[in-house]
Structures are given as structure tokens and as C-alpha cells.
Amino acid sequence: MNRPKETAKPGDTRQGPARSQEETEPMVAGGHSASAPTVALSVRDLTVRLPDGMERHNAIENISFDLHRGQILCVIGESGSGKSVTANTVMGLLPKAMTTSSGSITLEGREIVGMGAEELRSIRGRVVSMIFQDPLSALNPLMTVGAQIDEAMAAHGVGSVVSRRERAIELLTEVGLPDPALMYHQYPFRLSGGQRQRVMIAMALSLEPTILIADEPTTALDVTTQAQILTLIKDIQRRKGMSVMFITHDFGVVAEIADSVVVMEKGHVVERGKADKVLTAPDHPYTKRLIAAVPHLSAEDQTRPTAAAEAKPLLQVHNLVKTYRSGSRLLRTERVVPAVQDVSFEVRPGHTLGVVGESGSGKSSLGRLLNRLMDTDSGAIVFEGRDIAKLPESVFRSLRPKIQMIFQDPFASLNPRMTVGTILTVGPKAHGMPARKARDEAKALLDLVGLDARAYDRYPHEFSGGQRQRIGIARALMFKPQLLIADEAVSALDVSIQAQILELLDRIQRDTGVAMIFITHDLRVASQICDEIAVMQKGRIVEFGRPSQIFFNPTADYTRELVAAIPGEHFDDKTKAPAPAGDQKIVHISQQGKQT
Known part of the structure; x- marks a missing residue:
């Protein structure tokens, strides 16, 4: 597919990225560069429309990128930038309220935009599989770990009951879970966060897909478990020759695993390129701001009055x-x-x-x-x-x-049947705060934590994970706690x-x-x-x-x-701190976005 020439829109002040090699080389059939490696996933000019009344018209607008076979592509950006929407569109898992209004998604040479539900179901898991952001909500609490892996294979008519059980135990062993035969019979709530994430990886690998989409798979994990999961994904990707689309907001993770990077802002792709280039010499101001915001170990302690x-x-x-x-x-x-x-x-x-x-x-x-x-x-x-x-x-x-208390899981701690305004004001009103004052303070706090005033009348499911966390922080601050x-x-x-x-x-x-x-x-x-x-x-x-x-x-x-185990952290000689163990690729990103 030949990409249409982009023209600047009136009033559009966004600075576009320098055109990457994959955009400037001549295209052949399917939108692939004549000299580029085989492309496993090609997205061209994709636009997904949001329901009326949202902050913007489109969740993603005219985005284009390629995932090359056997490589890891990291998609990075803030909450609401469209990262997860892009992944769900590729998987055919968009909610009914959102529609693909234009564009093309070519998956292993097959166009999936407009594909029927049955045909999508046949390639989901076999060709492309996904590790979801929150394994606790993605796993069925009423089914054992083994039954859920078995179900994924049975849905595609793979093997017998005995062979599926053997395959499930083999997968649990492959992802590094202790005592796989016992783990097969465990329920998700009995596992730690890192163990649940490993179960999700095992399910995603059960049908040997050629493309793996990982949506923030290490966000809620501690640094040592995060390092183990990243190493596991890299190892599986190398051994099986898979292509991985890795969604993250952590540039430390990008420094560890990425071959190439796509940076998204408010539904647009603003920069793309090789990981080393984006990390050390970013072109777009937004990318520079993201890199500058990456936290690093501070050698200076807090000073209090x-x-x-x-x-x-x-x-x-x-x-x-x-x-x-x-x-x-x-x-x-x-x-x-x-x-x-x-x-x-x-x-x-x-x-x-x-x-x-x-x-x-x-x-x-x-x-x-x-x-x-x-x-x-x-x-x-x-x-x-x-x-x-x-x-x-x-x-x-x-x-x-x-x-x-600000809870770890904002989705589980926010009542899905209440609007954000009710969530923020019900507690203070129960303790005697007048309704008008509670409403005014709630709206002021929403602004303080970076949410639009219209969030007051919306429900938790209408927000991204990061936005829900901000709602949880606002709720805790409503009481002016000590x-x-x-x-x-x-x-x-x-x-x-x-x-x-x-x-x-x-x-x-x-x-x-x-x-x-x-x-x-x-x-x-x-x-x-x-x-x-x-x-x-x-x-x-x-x-x-x-x-x-x-x-x-x-x-x-x-x-x-x-x-x-801190990802992407480098300590110079002056700090005399221990360097991360192993032969992982470690890059320190300074406030100017330069490698040191």
C-alpha cells in the first residue's frame, strides 16, 4: 500500500518527526520497503474514532508504523496517547463505542480492517497474541491457571485433553514458574503479581503466535520481577523468532529491550526510529520532555524545615x-x-x-x-x-x-457504578461537608491532578489506568488528611x-x-x-x-x-554504586536526553 502524502492541516502546530528510513525508501506491494526486512505488522494511516462528547474526536489519528519480523518495537507515550487503543485495534478488541474510521492494518500479509468476527477469532492467539496490562482482571478468578491455558488451546481445536495439559505444564515451566504441576491447579488470587504476569505470558504463547503484543506487562511489578519478565520476553522472542510490540511508559524499559521506538502523543505518532537514536538524540520536543521526566536515583537527600x-x-x-x-x-x-x-x-x-x-x-x-x-x-x-x-x-x-490511602489498583478501588464526582464527594458529605463545598473542592482537585473538569460527570471505565490513579489520589486528598x-x-x-x-x-x-x-x-x-x-x-x-x-x-x-535490577539505570564512577548485573544493555538518559 502506497502511503498518501501528508499535508499540514490549518492550525496544526505539531512538529512532525524527521521521516524515518522506512518512510523514505521506495514501497513495494503491501507497503514494505524494497530493501527493508520482512514486515510482520504494518499499520498505515489508521484512525479510530471516539464517541461524541470526549476530549478529542479520535483516539488515534493517521498513525503509521511497521513491526519488523524478529524485532521488538516499543510504543511509548503518556496515558491517553492511544497506545492501548492501537494494540486493541490490531487484536480486533475495540469496544463497540469506538470505530475504525480509516486506515489499514496488514498482519502477516492479511488485511484485518473490516475482517469478520469469526475470521478475526481464528487469527487471534494463533497469529497475534496479547499480554494485558492487568493480569488479575484479565484472568478468570473462578478458573484454575491450567484450565485457562487449556481453554485458549481448546477454543482453536488444538490437541486432546491430555496433550493440552502436558502443553500447559510445559508452558508454565518455560515461563519460570515454580512447581508447574502444582501451579496448574492454582487459582489466580493465590499467585503474586509477577507469577500472574508469567501465567498471562504462558497463555499468550500457547498457540505459538508469530506476533506478541505486550501492553504494559511490567508496570505493577517490583524491579527484580520486572527484570525477570523483561529477560523472559527477550529470551522467548529470540528463541522463537517472534515479533514483539511492547507498550510502555518507562524509558528505562525501552533502553533495556527495544530495537525500534514509536512515540505517541494525543493519538498521533510524533517520532519513530531506532531505539539508540531516539534515546540519545530525540528530534521532537515531546520526546525530549518524556526523557527529561525519567526519574533517576538521587544522591541528595530531602531537606525539611x-x-x-x-x-x-x-x-x-x-x-x-x-x-x-x-x-x-x-x-x-x-x-x-x-x-x-x-x-x-x-x-x-x-x-x-x-x-x-x-x-x-x-x-x-x-x-x-x-x-x-x-x-x-x-x-x-x-x-x-x-x-x-x-x-x-x-x-x-x-x-x-x-x-x-491511595490504593495500588485504582480500577478495583473505584466504584464502577458511581460517577467520579460521586466517588470524590460521597465520603466528605458523609462526614458533614456541605454538598456545594464538596463539589467545588472535588473539581478543584481534579484540575490539580491534571484531569479535565468534565471528568466529574464521567464513570471510571471511561478513563485510562493512569487517569484512574489520579482520581484515586484526588479522592484521598478530599479529606485533607494528616x-x-x-x-x-x-x-x-x-x-x-x-x-x-x-x-x-x-x-x-x-x-x-x-x-x-x-x-x-x-x-x-x-x-x-x-x-x-x-x-x-x-x-x-x-x-x-x-x-x-x-x-x-x-x-x-x-x-x-x-x-x-533497576531498568535502564547507569551509575558513573563518581557515585561508586553497584552497576546492574548481567550483560543487559544499560543506557543512562540524562536530563538533556543524551547518553552518558
Whole structure:
């Protein structure tokens, strides 16, 4: 397909990227360059229309790119840039409210725009497969892991029951899950986030597709699990010769795995090219802003006013213990998991304590204990001089507005039947705030966290994952809390919005003196926003100190492993910090977008 010549539209001030090699070389049938490698996926002038009443008319507009066979193409951009819409269009999974109004998608030589549902279903999984952003919501909670992998193969009439079971166990082994035969019979809720993501990869590979689409597959994972998943995807891609379209908002991930990059902004492709070129010498101002917003480990600790440093602790935690038990002791199936073990620390007004560690280290359990979302086994939680750990719920209810939480999964924590306005105002109104004041403050906070005022009357499903996270932050701030517990509050956000939210939280903290417990798996973010860091492993704090000490002079081997696993992070000789292990491609991206 010959690409139509693009002309500037009146009033269009966007700076287009320099035309890449794939655009300037002569085209042959199918839109492929005569001298280019075979193209597995070709997208030309694709436009997908949004329903009326949205912020813009099109989710994506006139986008074009190629995914070459056996390569990894990273699609990067902010929330709402159209990355996931592009992937869902290729998969034929667009919601009914959105329509493909023009353009072409050639998949292994077959045009799929306008293809019937049955024909699309026949190539979905066999030719192209997808790893979804949130494995917990993508996996059926009522089916075992093995049954779900089996179902994917049975839907295409592959093999017998016995052969499918053998294939499923083989796939679970291939993606590195422990005890695959036992894992075959487990339900998704019993697995960690990294294990669920590996199950999603196994399902995606079950029919040996030639193209794999990965939509933010490492966003919610800790750094060590993220490194394992990236290594796994690269290894599978090399061994099977697959083509991978990898959607991400993390330039560190791009530096690790990408052969080529497509940068999207508000539904348009603004830059594309080889990964090294885009990372080290970007052309478009938007790409430069994204690269400049990438967080890096900071060697400088936070400085707080003397009054805040000398204030009495707002929160004191003493020897906190929580153990999860499941199964039956009588039947010898009891499972005991020590989630939080003998944890002690204190937080002063206006200060931020960072809690970092791998999935399963006890970070989120600690946050839920502090907010009284579950009961402690033993220990004390002293807030404003009162031990709240043993308070009856009827007494603690009056203190809840003072301790607010930003949850890790905004989709699960937002009521899908309520508008955003109702979600933000129902709590304050229940605690006596007048309806008019609640509405005005809600709209002001939506603006503060970077959402349009029209978001007030919309529902959570109408927003991207990053936008839903901003709604969750606005909801927590509605109460003007004294203690804010942020559980992976920026894990789902792209780097530029992440930087804005961190700046927002820092400004609110300095203006109001709110104390914050910042639970995160992103060590780069923790180093920039936290006054002190607690490193958790298997329910215990294994190291505690200032960020500069934790990240540049760690004493615990576990901390060193976490620092070494940070994607795309490079430490120069002056920092004397450990470099990431292995032979991975590591690129440090400076504030000017230059490689150092």
C-alpha cells in the first residue's frame, strides 16, 4: 500500500518527526520497503474514532508504523496517547463505542480492517497474541491457571485433553514458574503479581503466535520481577523468532529491550526510529520532555524545615506482626505466611517514609494494617498519641478522615457504578461537608491532578489506568488528611504525569505538613521523594536509612540486588554504586536526553 502524502492541516502546530528510513525508501506491494526486512505488522494511516462528547474526536489519528519480523518495537507515550487503543485495534478488541474510521492494518500479509468476527477469532492467539496490562482482571478468578491455558488451546481445536495439559505444564515451566504441576491447579488470587504476569505470558504463547503484543506487562511489578519478565520476553522472542510490540511508559524499559521506538502523543505518532537514536538524540520536543521526566536515583537527600525535623512523631509503630493463615491444620493443609514481622518505625509531620521491596515482602500488608483495613496480630500503632491498633471500629471511624490511602489498583478501588464526582464527594458529605463545598473542592482537585473538569460527570471505565490513579489520589486528598498512605500511587502513571504527581504530593506536603508513607517498587521514585527508606524482605525491615545511604552505600545484600535490577539505570564512577548485573544493555538518559 502506497502511503498518501501528508499535508499540514490549518492550525496544526505539531512538529512532525524527521521521516524515518522506512518512510523514505521506495514501497513495494503491501507497503514494505524494497530493501527493508520482512514486515510482520504494518499499520498505515489508521484512525479510530471516539464517541461524541470526549476530549478529542479520535483516539488515534493517521498513525503509521511497521513491526519488523524478529524485532521488538516499543510504543511509548503518556496515558491517553492511544497506545492501548492501537494494540486493541490490531487484536480486533475495540469496544463497540469506538470505530475504525480509516486506515489499514496488514498482519502477516492479511488485511484485518473490516475482517469478520469469526475470521478475526481464528487469527487471534494463533497469529497475534496479547499480554494485558492487568493480569488479575484479565484472568478468570473462578478458573484454575491450567484450565485457562487449556481453554485458549481448546477454543482453536488444538490437541486432546491430555496433550493440552502436558502443553500447559510445559508452558508454565518455560515461563519460570515454580512447581508447574502444582501451579496448574492454582487459582489466580493465590499467585503474586509477577507469577500472574508469567501465567498471562504462558497463555499468550500457547498457540505459538508469530506476533506478541505486550501492553504494559511490567508496570505493577517490583524491579527484580520486572527484570525477570523483561529477560523472559527477550529470551522467548529470540528463541522463537517472534515479533514483539511492547507498550510502555518507562524509558528505562525501552533502553533495556527495544530495537525500534514509536512515540505517541494525543493519538498521533510524533517520532519513530531506532531505539539508540531516539534515546540519545530525540528530534521532537515531546520526546525530549518524556526523557527529561525519567526519574533517576538521587544522591541528595530531602531537606525539611527545622521545625518539621524536630516535631513529635505523628505515627509510631512498635513490633507490628501480621500472619496470614489458610487451609486446615487438621487436614494438614494449613498454609502460614508471615506478612509483617516485628516491624517498628516512626513518621513525623511533613516527612515521607518510603517502603520498598519485592512483591510479597509485606509492603501493602503494612499499609493496610496502618489504615485499619485489617487487624493486627500484635504490636502497637500509635497515632497522635493513641494506640489505634486495638480501637473498636466505632471509635476509630472518627479518625479515618485523618488517615487516607491511595490504593495500588485504582480500577478495583473505584466504584464502577458511581460517577467520579460521586466517588470524590460521597465520603466528605458523609462526614458533614456541605454538598456545594464538596463539589467545588472535588473539581478543584481534579484540575490539580491534571484531569479535565468534565471528568466529574464521567464513570471510571471511561478513563485510562493512569487517569484512574489520579482520581484515586484526588479522592484521598478530599479529606485533607494528616497521614497519607500511598500504596504504589504512581506505578501506573507515565513518566511525565508521574513527575507532576510527585511534585503535587511534595507541594501539598510542604503546604499542609501531611506525613506520608510511600509504598513503592520504583526505587528511583523513592530516592527523590522520601526522607527515609525502609527496605522490606519477607515481612521484615532489613535496612533503614536515608536514601543516599540506602541506594549508594547499601549494607544489606538484598538492597544491593534491588538497586542492581533497576531498568535502564547507569551509575558513573563518581557515585561508586553497584552497576546492574548481567550483560543487559544499560543506557543512562540524562536530563538533556543524551547518553552518558
